[in-house]
Amino acid sequence: MADIFISHIHEDARVAEALVTFLRSKFRKRIDVFVSTEVLLGDDWLQTIRSALTPAKVVLAIFSPEAVHRPWVNFEAGGAWFAAEKVLIPLCIGNIDPTELPKPYSNIQGGHLGEDETLLYLVNVLWKILGVPGHPAPFSGTDRAVADFLAELSFWDQLNSSLSEKERQAMVVRMKKRWEKLKKTRMP
Numbered sequence: 001m002a003d004i005f006i007s008h009i010h011e012d013a014r015v016a017e018a019l020v021t022f023l024r025s026k027f028r029k030r031i032d033v034f035v036s037t038e039v040l041l042g043d044d045w046l047q048t049i050r051s052a053l054t055p056a057k058v059v060l061a062i063f064s065p066e067a068v069h070r071p072w073v074n075f076e077a078g079g080a081w082f083a084a085e086k087v088l089i090p091l092c093i094g095n096i097d098p099t100e101l102p103k104p105y106s107n108i109q110g111g112h113l114g115e116d117e118t119l120l121y122l123v124n125v126l127w128k129i130l131g132v133p134g135h136p137a138p139f140s141g142t143d144r145a146v147a148d149f150l151a152e153l154s155f156w157d158q159l160n161s162s163l164s165e166k167e168r169q170a171m172v173v174r175m176k177k178r179w180e181k182l183k184k185t186r187m188p
Contacts, residue, residue, distance in 0.1 A: 002034035003130050005056035007076035009067045013037050015093055018152035025145040026123045058087045064094045087129055
């Protein structure tokens with residue numbers, strides 16, 4: 001049962017996966033985070049999404065310039081916006097600011113994941129919303145979880161700014177294959 005549901009388009013999966021890793025590290029695995037890249041072959045995709053979205057207390061919607069115009073992120077984020085028991089947090093990546101998001105998302109306090117203070121603020125807010133006992137691990141200039149996340153975000157930025165759409169899509173396919181291979185080698 002997911003505490004946090006991360007909504008994203010498939011082109012932004014690398015950032016979503018990095019955010020999951022970051023959050024699990026900061027919360028010391030005391031929370032359950034769902035991201036659609038966890039849907040397995042043979043799963044009923046829509047049912048899996050619904051089963052994860054329904055109990056989630058928080059929906060983190062990752063908005064890149066491309067995601068803003070895609071129906072699925074808007075569908076998932078819109079579902080959270082209408083659900084009084086859920087908190088929707090818009091998180092921007094790339095060349096877009098939370099104030100530039102379409103309504104109703106621009107009315108919701110969001111953040112840009114490329115800004116250092118957003119990660120600290122996000123962890124503190126999630127800690128409070130989810131009622132996790134204790135306090136989050138302190139952030140520091142040598143924080144490995146922060147550095148790893150920002151490295152992934154930087155890679156995503158480079159990938160999206162320097163390549164044509166066709167080159168970017170090919171790179172995403174290659175990176176997904178590498179990621180899947182890496183996950184298999186790390187699994188017991």
